[in-house]
Amino acid sequence: xxxxxxxxxxxxxxxxxxxxxxxxxxxxxxxxxxxxxxxxxxxxxxxxxxxxxxxxxxxxxxxxxxxxxxxxxxxxxxxxxxxxxxxxxxxxxxxxxxxxxxxxxxxxxxxxxxxxxxxxxxxxxxxxxxxxxxxxxxxxxxxxxxxxxxxxxxxxxxxxxxxxxxxxxxxxxxxxxxxxxxxxxxxxxxxxxxxxxxxxxxxxxxxxxxxxxxxxxxxxxxxxxxxxxxxxxxxxxxxxxxxxxxxxxxxxxxxxxxxxxxxxxxxxxxxxxxxxxxxxxxxxxxxxxxxxxxxxxxxxxxxxxxxxxxxxxxxxxxxxxxxxxxxxxxxxxxxxxxxxxxxxxxxxxxxxxxxxxxxxxxxxxxxxxxxxxxxxxxxxxxxxxxxxxxxxxxxxxxxxxxxxxxxxxxxxxxxxxxxxxxxxxxxxxxxxxxxxxxxxxxxxxxxxxxxxxxxxxxxxxxxxxxxxxxxxxxxxxxxxxxxxxxxxxxxxxxxxxxxxxxxxxxxxxxxxxxxxxxxxxxxxxxx
Numbered sequence: 001x002x003x004x005x006x007x008x009x010x011x012x013x014x015x016x017x018x019x020x021x022x023x024x025x026x027x028x029x030x031x032x033x034x035x036x037x038x039x040x041x042x043x044x045x046x047x048x049x050x051x052x053x054x055x056x057x058x059x060x061x062x063x064x065x066x067x068x069x070x071x072x073x074x075x076x077x078x079x080x081x082x083x084x085x086x087x088x089x090x091x092x093x094x095x096x097x098x099x100x101x102x103x104x105x106x107x108x109x110x111x112x113x114x115x116x117x118x119x120x121x122x123x124x125x126x127x128x129x130x131x132x133x134x135x136x137x138x139x140x141x142x143x144x145x146x147x148x149x150x151x152x153x154x155x156x157x158x159x160x161x162x163x164x165x166x167x168x169x170x171x172x173x174x175x176x177x178x179x180x181x182x183x184x185x186x187x188x189x190x191x192x193x194x195x196x197x198x199x200x201x202x203x204x205x206x207x208x209x210x211x212x213x214x215x216x217x218x219x220x221x222x223x224x225x226x227x228x229x230x231x232x233x234x235x236x237x238x239x240x241x242x243x244x245x246x247x248x249x250x251x252x253x254x255x256x257x258x259x260x261x262x263x264x265x266x267x268x269x270x271x272x273x274x275x276x277x278x279x280x281x282x283x284x285x286x287x288x289x290x291x292x293x294x295x296x297x298x299x300x301x302x303x304x305x306x307x308x309x310x311x312x313x314x315x316x317x318x319x320x321x322x323x324x325x326x327x328x329x330x331x332x333x334x335x336x337x338x339x340x341x342x343x344x345x346x347x348x349x350x351x352x353x354x355x356x357x358x359x360x361x362x363x364x365x366x367x368x369x370x371x372x373x374x375x376x377x378x379x380x381x382x383x384x385x386x387x388x389x390x391x392x393x394x395x396x397x398x399x400x401x402x403x404x405x406x407x408x409x410x411x412x413x414x415x416x417x418x419x420x421x422x423x424x425x426x427x428x429x430x431x432x433x434x435x436x437x438x439x440x441x442x443x444x445x446x447x448x449x450x451x452x453x454x455x456x457x458x459x460x461x462x463x464x465x466x467x468x469x470x471x472x473x474x475x476x477x478x479x480x481x482x483x484x485x486x487x488x489x490x491x492x493x494x495x496x497x498x499x500x501x502x503x504x505x506x507x508x509x510x511x512x513x514x515x516x517x518x519x520x521x522x523x524x525x526x527x
Contacts, residue, residue, distance in 0.1 A: 028072045035064060046064075048068055050070055073091055130527060132144065145175065147175065148230075148231060149525050163342050173193075189202065213253075214254075225377055227295075231426070235338075249268040262311075289319050292315065292316050305414050309365065314362070317360065318356075327353050330355055331355050337516075346501065359382050372415075381399045383398075405442030407440040412436045442468075443469075445466045458494060465491045478526075487518050489517075493509060
């Protein structure tokens with residue numbers, strides 16, 4: 001009995017060892033596909049290892065696929081430069097979809113000068129609302145594009161003035177923006193429309209906790225309509241009075257914002273230096289002029305999908321360097337009639353000479369509740385002239401005007417307000433796979449005439465005009481939309497482009513002036 005017992009134990013031991021050896025040799029097929037997190041582009045060339053082995057058993061193909069046969073108790077290790085290592089247990093994972101995270105930092109490297117430097121993490125490509133974004137995992141480094149193409153067409157109808165119909169590329173913009181080390185940022189933006197290279201934004205900024213300091217060439221903080229990018233505008237063109245608001249100039253500005261307030265103010269000089277400015281400075285020591293501009297906004301109502309915006313702005317401005325043939329110490333206001341294809345400027349004060357400085361004041365109001373928005377602005381400019389150089393009573397020239405409008409997103413979207421910019425930005429889609437219709441209307445009025453006392457003839461004959469506009473927009477998605485505008489423009493008898501256009505000024509307002517209708521359309525893509 002004792003010998004039999006010993007024999008049975010030996011058989012059981014052999015069977016156990018054999019089973020263990022067999023089990024350890026059991027094979028399992030593991031297949032998978034690799035993507036970077038947030039991207040649909042597969043990882044090609046990632047190496048698959050078994051355990052701590054340094055010899056790869058497989059590599060992912062162009063579609064990100066791999067397929068290996070390993071023991072059931074094996075652990076796979078998947079590596080790719082710039083990404084964190086992925087570990088896979090073969091006994092649990094058979095057919096898997098893996099996402100690889102970028103490394104925070106690579107190891108120290110030695111540069112050409114023999115110094116040890118840190119090489120920053122690889123950037124993870126993502127598509128956010130149709131915009132290509134490259135961002136590190138720790139969000140300290142970020143690059144993204146702001147590219148736009150607008151294709152416009154317009155037709156004009158009127159009895160008083162011949163206006164040519166046509167089409168053009170209204171904007172062909174390319175911009176690159178970045179955030180570096182979490183706090184430093186910059187932008188480079190050019191426009192190639194009209195077969196010309198026009199430098200737009202070009203600045204450096206430092207970003208703090210709800211504040212920033214910016215230096216370079218960018219828009220002065222004045223008027224919500226002016227500072228809002230054209231991508232988010234409800235109508236094809238901005239209102240006429242908006243031309244009075246300052247645009248891009250070189251300067252430095254500070255911005256701060258909170259839950260209910262926004263402030264930005266800065267000091268600015270001229271536009272980006274050109275040959276004329278450089279020659280004037282070199283030959284005559286001419287100053288480029290300066291301006292101080294600030295904007296403040298407050299939101300007494302700010303809830304989810306509801307906001308009341310109140311804003312004010314002001315600017316003090318000295319004359320800039322004139323172009324060749326233009327008088328010094330002068331200001332001029334002129335504007336097209338809410339269209340870029342008809343480039344005639346009916347409102348034109350010509351050069352208001354002997355100017356010491358100019359002041360601008362603006363007021364803004366806007367209210368949005370879900371898919372309904374109403375807004376309006378008033379802007380007034382006053383040119384102060386040297387009393388010793390102009391006739392008595394003509395020491396000021398005033399340009400002022402306002403606009404009011406409303407928009408209705410008929411379906412599938414709400415208006416979105418951005419407190420850090422104090423403006424309405426990209427609409428908030430309810431379902432990004434469905435389109436959105438928008439109906440809008442606007443009235444605007446601009447008066448560039450300045451009268452003395454009770455005179456019937458203005459001594460500054462810049463003209464006055466009003467425009468009624470209806471708009472219909474369709475947003476296919478975040479990136480593509482089509483716009484259709486109808487406008488009626490009513491100019492007074494002084495709006496003759498400083499004598500360029502034939503107007504019978506002996507007739508009273510209402511019976512004279514160049515009035516016309518126009519239909520404009522735009523196809524827009526932003527990417």
